[in-house]
Amino acid sequence: MKKVAVVGVGQTKFRTRRNDKTHPELTFEAINKALEHADIEMKDIEAIAYGTMDPFDGIYCPERWDVIAGGIGKSYMKISTGGTTGLTTALAAYEHVASGLFDIAMAVCTQRVGECVDAQPVLNTAVCPIYERHSGAGAISVAAIQATVHMHKYGTTEEDMAWVSVKDHKNALKNPNAHIKLDIGIEEVLNSPMICSPLKLLECCPRSDGACAVIFASEDVARKIRDNPAWVLGEATISDNYFAGDRPDLSHWDTLSIAGRRLFRAAGIDDPMKDIDVAELYSPFTIQEILDLEALGFAKKGEGKDYAREGITYPDGKMPTNPSGGVLCTNPIGATGLVRLAEASLQVMGEASNQIDDVETALAHAWGGTLQFHTLMIVSSKKRI
């Protein structure tokens, strides 16, 4: 395995609708921003890994349209695994380089959830058509049933979860690309309309349009491109059963814990709380940041609920989490996981819009499917811990 670094990232502005551009034009925008950030040209990119979740855009295989924005004549591969799509696309591009097959590869993801007038019926088609779909389940209800169990088991309150929303919204105010920008306090969150109990409107992500691109380079090339690359220390991805009812305990994200342990062992991380300086975790719903923190060992089981309220996950806290405003404020579903890595890499480079002090190592995470897939990647300013 070759050493690989992130050498350039590009994000479009994420909005409810990006009516100003078509699908490939958004892709073109993100790719150009990443190329500009790395100060290289499209001809330097040898391979593309592309990610999207088809039905949200209403176009079957939108990669066929987006390929014109940068893939013609190049190695081209598509990834499509729900919410993990973006970060697993990053894994594909990373592995293209780590394997030694290519020196420079790009991950690019585009999604227009905003063009889908209602995303929940699309998400409902993700559950089994003959056994589960009648239940009316969508992404929000699936997160809500996690919240119900966590509240029952650990006494997690509506306020505990609302603090996660307050924190993420404050962070998003500093991120020019973030979609939802609201300066809100706990009362606004608690008084927002109930969507799927116990989750309220301001505890649920928006539907966002936008694209993201991340460029990976092998060690020799990376050093020539920039003096502050974000070195990839490790990656992990894991899958679980299909049926949501198969999970023995919805208050724990067991597969994420397993993936986390595999990753930390491979990356030489003994204590994630000490060794990781900032985390971009996939939490489109408040409860999921709590579950992510507990599964990854940043919090003990049942204690993640206290973190936002106590300021631990704020930018000046002990474990800054989602300083970009996170998925709660910006969710172009198939691109969202890649945005986590883009933001984690910018933190390591010292170039993030809501920069945390003295970041050496950052973690990116995404989940997808019916609570089914997890993907993780660690980047660092040092080649190893």
Added chain:
Amino acid sequence: MVLKFEAKWEIPFVHSAGEHGTKFFEALKEKRIMGVKCPKCGRVLVPPRAFCERCFVDTADWVEVKDEGIVTTVTVTYIKFTGLPDPPYATGIVRLDGADTGMLCLLGGIDLTDWKKVHETFKPGTKVKAVWKDEPEGKITDILYFEPLEK
């Protein structure tokens, strides 16, 4: 000002239950719920499946489970989503007596206006039973919803 064009996907599908799963739906016509037992790990799986994904072996051993069990979680949806049930509706997971896995299903038989009351009534661990359609036709919707065993 840019121009926008409306589009719509209206594409019918017909999904097969497979030879294995068909046994489950045939049993529903008699208001019976069938699961399969994994010969290796011994778990009784409902919904049934032709192989155990943990042990990677065929599951040919059918067992009947009860049409009552415990609810493990619940949520009530209060807003209308295109094509999904009219709100409010309660979605939950029920682990039937005799089964080791849960089923994503509708919960009902009570007033759903106040979510806190619903969460109290269907608190994890609460016993529930299936409410069947009068004349089942071999579809999962033959089970209208699960309601509390003790009202």
